[in-house]
Amino acid sequence: MSVIDESLTAPDHVAARLPALCRRALGGSGRVRGLARLTGGATKATWRLEAEGAQGWQALILQQSVEPARAAGDPKSALPRVIGADDAALMQAAAAAGVPVPPLRAVLAPADGLGGGFLVGLVPGEASGRKIVHAPEFAAAREGLAGQCGEIVGRIQQVDLAAPELAFLETCDPRQTLDSYGAVYAYCAHPHPAIALGLKWAYAHLPPARPHVLVHGDYRNGNLLVDASGVTAVLDWELAHKGDPMEDLGWLCVKSWRYGGAEPVGGFGSRAALFAGYERMAGQPADPEAVRFWEVFGHVRWAIMCMMKGESHATPHGGERSLEAFAIGRRTEEPLFDLIQDLIETGPGS
Amino acid sequence: MPDSRPEGADLVAVVRAWLEDAVLPGLEGEPRFQCRVAMSLLSMVERELQLKPAADGAERQRLQDLTGGAGDLSALNRRLCAQIESGAVAVDDPRLLRHLDAALRDALAINNPRWLPPAAPPHSE
Numbered sequence: 001m002s003v004i005d006e007s008l009t010a011p012d013h014v015a016a017r018l019p020a021l022c023r024r025a026l027g028g029s030g031r032v033r034g035l036a037r038l039t040g041g042a043t044k045a046t047w048r049l050e051a052e053g054a055q056g057w058q059a060l061i062l063q064q065s066v067e068p069a070r071a072a073g074d075p076k077s078a079l080p081r082v083i084g085a086d087d088a089a090l091m092q093a094a095a096a097a098g099v100p101v102p103p104l105r106a107v108l109a110p111a112d113g114l115g116g117g118f119l120v121g122l123v124p125g126e127a128s129g130r131k132i133v134h135a136p137e138f139a140a141a142r143e144g145l146a147g148q149c150g151e152i153v154g155r156i157q158q159v160d161l162a163a164p165e166l167a168f169l170e171t172c173d174p175r176q177t178l179d180s181y182g183a184v185y186a187y188c189a190h191p192h193p194a195i196a197l198g199l200k201w202a203y204a205h206l207p208p209a210r211p212h213v214l215v216h217g218d219y220r221n222g223n224l225l226v227d228a229s230g231v232t233a234v235l236d237w238e239l240a241h242k243g244d245p246m247e248d249l250g251w252l253c254v255k256s257w258r259y260g261g262a263e264p265v266g267g268f269g270s271r272a273a274l275f276a277g278y279e280r281m282a283g284q285p286a287d288p289e290a291v292r293f294w295e296v297f298g299h300v301r302w303a304i305m306c307m308m309k310g311e312s313h314a315t316p317h318g319g320e321r322s323l324e325a326f327a328i329g330r331r332t333e334e335p336l337f338d339l340i341q342d343l344i345e346t347g348p349g350s
Numbered sequence: 351m352p353d354s355r356p357e358g359a360d361l362v363a364v365v366r367a368w369l370e371d372a373v374l375p376g377l378e379g380e381p382r383f384q385c386r387v388a389m390s391l392l393s394m395v396e397r398e399l400q401l402k403p404a405a406d407g408a409e410r411q412r413l414q415d416l417t418g419g420a421g422d423l424s425a426l427n428r429r430l431c432a433q434i435e436s437g438a439v440a441v442d443d444p445r446l447l448r449h450l451d452a453a454l455r456d457a458l459a460i461n462n463p464r465w466l467p468p469a470a471p472p473h474s475e
Contacts, residue, residue, distance in 0.1 A: 037380055191424075191431040194450050200434055200441050323387040330394060330461045337454040337465065344447050 008115040009045040009064055011037065017113045018049065018062070025106035025119055026053025033057075048122065059122035060105060063087075064115050065238075074317040075183035076308065080170050080217060080241040084108065084116030089165045090237050091120075094214075097158045100233050125225030125232035132226045133261035133268055141230050146269020147277035148230045149219075153248045154281025156234075157213035161242055169214070172241045174206050178297070181304045188304075188311045194336040195307075198300030201343070207290035212242040219248035220257040221266035246287055249274060250294020255338040256302050299339035306332040359399040366392040397460045405456035412449045 007013055015035055023030030031052040038046045038061075047062040065083040082090055084107065091101040102120035132138050132145075161169065172180065182199055185192075217239030225233040251257075253264050253271065261267020265274045275286040310329010312319025319325070356364075369389050377385050406423060413419070413426035417433060420426075430446075433439040439446050458465045 039380070191428045193427055193430045193434060193446075194454060196431040196434040197441050197446070197450065200437075204441075323384055323391065327387050327391055330391075333454050333457040333461055334465050336450075337458055340447060340450050340454060343442075344451065 008113075009037075011035070014047060014062070014064075014114065018051070021106060021108070021112045021114065021119060022051035022053065022060075024112075026051060026055070026058065028053040028055070061102065061120050061122050062114075062117065063120070064108070064117040075180070075187045076312070076317075078180040078183060080172060080239050082168070082238050082240050084118070086168045087237055088118045090169075090240055093159050093163060093166055094156060094234070094237070098155045099152055099159075100231055101237075102233050102235070123225050123233040125227045127222065127225055127235070129221040129257060129267070130259040132221060132224070133259045133266070137228060138226060141226055141228055142268045144230055145226065146263070146265040146271075146273035147280075149224070149252060149265065149269070150249070150274040150277025150279075150286075151281040152231060152234060153216075153219065154278050154283075156216055156219075156248065157245055157282055159214040161212065161214060166214075170241050171212060172215075172243045173209070173212070174244055174247075174293070175203075177243070177247075177301075178202050178206075181301050184308050185304045187315055188307050189315070190307065190311055192303075192307070192332070192336075194333075194340060195300060195303055197343075198297070198303070198336070198339050202293070202297040202300060205293050205296070207244060207246060207287070207293050210245055210290075213245045215241050215243040215245075215247045217241055217248075218251070220252050220254070221259060221268070222257060224266075244290065244294070245282070246290035247294050249278060249286055250291040251298050251301075253291065253295045254298035254302060254335065256299075256335050296339065296342060299335035299342070302335040303332050303339075306330075306335075357399075359396050362392050362395045362399070366396070394461060397463075401456070401460050405459075409453050409456065412452065416445055416449055 015032065018032045018035070019030035021030075022028075022032060029052045033050050035047060035049045038048055045064045047064075048059070049062060050057050050059050065087075088104050088107045092104060095101050095103075100123075102123045104118060104120055106119040108114050108117045108119070126132055126135075126138070132142075159166070178199065185195055185199070216234065216237060218236050219234070223234065223236040224231050225235060252266055252274070258264070258267030263269050264271055271288070271291070275288070275291075279285050306328050309320070309325045310327075310332065313321045313325070366389050369385055369392070374382065374385050374389070410423055410426060413423070413430060416439070417426060417429045419429045421429075430439070434441065434446070455466060
């Protein structure tokens with residue numbers, strides 16, 4: 001079992017180490033105030049803080065992450081996991097392509113004593129998918145959001161995969177992706193007929209091969225910062241890889257990311273608007289059949305991710321035993337229910 | 351086992367109520383979020399104690415009819431998975447879809463009832 005070294009994320013330790021990091025990143029006194037932990041997991045901790053740099057006080061986000069030391073034979077190793085300096089390099093490449101991302105201030109170094117990760121500027125915006133879908137203050141933003149999300153996918157796909165600083169990116173084509181998640185499912189040793197059905201459907205509907213592009217890998221409502229004008233940042237690049245151009249578009253449509261909204265794209269927009277935005281920026285039309293493949297498989301994928309989170313503690317290589325992990329484990333049936341409703345409504349043959 | 355009282359569901363309910371009334375108001379930030387997750391897990395256990403026996407019985411019956419097999423739920427589900435994977439049961443078999451729909455509705459009634467669409471109004475003659 002691999003968990004983040006708790007001492008690296010202990011509040012006192014982080015508070016003690018931050019001033020030196022902030023001086024290195026921002027100049028100035030490096031004084032820190034308002035340190036608050038936003039989220040914590042087994043392999044990740046996110047903090048909000050303000051630091052006094054050469055340009056005065058500024059709001060920052062500290063992301064700490066660790067490389068999970070996965071034993072040979074643990075199929076979770078087959079899933080992409082981009083962290084630390086690689087994550088920072090990827091966000092910079094995306095920024096250069098016009099993708100809104102948080103501005104990088106520093107990549108954590110061993111001497112910082114905080115593990116892997118990075119320090120970025122705090123970007124204004126709301127991350128709660130539910131608020132983005134329902135709150136009145138985002139009504140104007142929602143009008144253009146699906147189109148903007150399509151444009152951003154088009155920009156992500158303009159990132160040059162041959163750039164040497166992105167050599168760490170792994171390739172996950174559709175079949176490899178099914179194989180990887182299928183292996184994680186098998187490893188959980190919990191036969192679940194709805195997952196078996198979903199995988200069977202997916203192998204029978206693999207999209208045609210297309211030239212690979214940069215895929216964000218977790219492009220959905222909940223990983224976007226949104227203000228009244230629209231998307232201010234795309235977050236959580238950990239699952240990025242080289243793969244099918246339609247993958248991010250389909251994942252964004254999975255019902256689990258609609259937060260009770262009636263519209264298919266993130267709960268806030270139409271597929272037509274998403275596809276139009278994509279075509280404007282990508283210079284090629286979306287393939288609705290392939291997008292549908294990723295949406296339908298997305299139910300299965302999210303179910304397997306939930307299962308892995310909730311049940312990996314019981315597998316030979318172990319896993320997280322926490323309130324959050326177990327609560328996510330019990331969400332496995334949500335996307336599977338949506339999958340079955342989808343197949344009943346549209347017919348599994350289509 | 352002995353017929354001990356209060357029953358398990360009542361023990362879980364009283365812990366959950368204590369978290370809500372005595373603990374939660376004093377918490378903020380991440381601990382408050384964790385406390386809410388804990389309360390939600392306890393609610394899940396309450397619903398499971400109440401609903402699981404009937405749901406398991408119905409699922410076992412459906413699985414026996416669908417797979418032609420016997421055994422406990424776990425064995426029957428393994429059998430159905432193998433039949434799906436081999437193609438012996440087609441992914442568009444309406445009986446399979448009806449069974450999974452029922453099983454997933456029962457699971458969500460325990461794990462997250464709010465995920466289910468609102469019940470259709472009863473048919474009036």
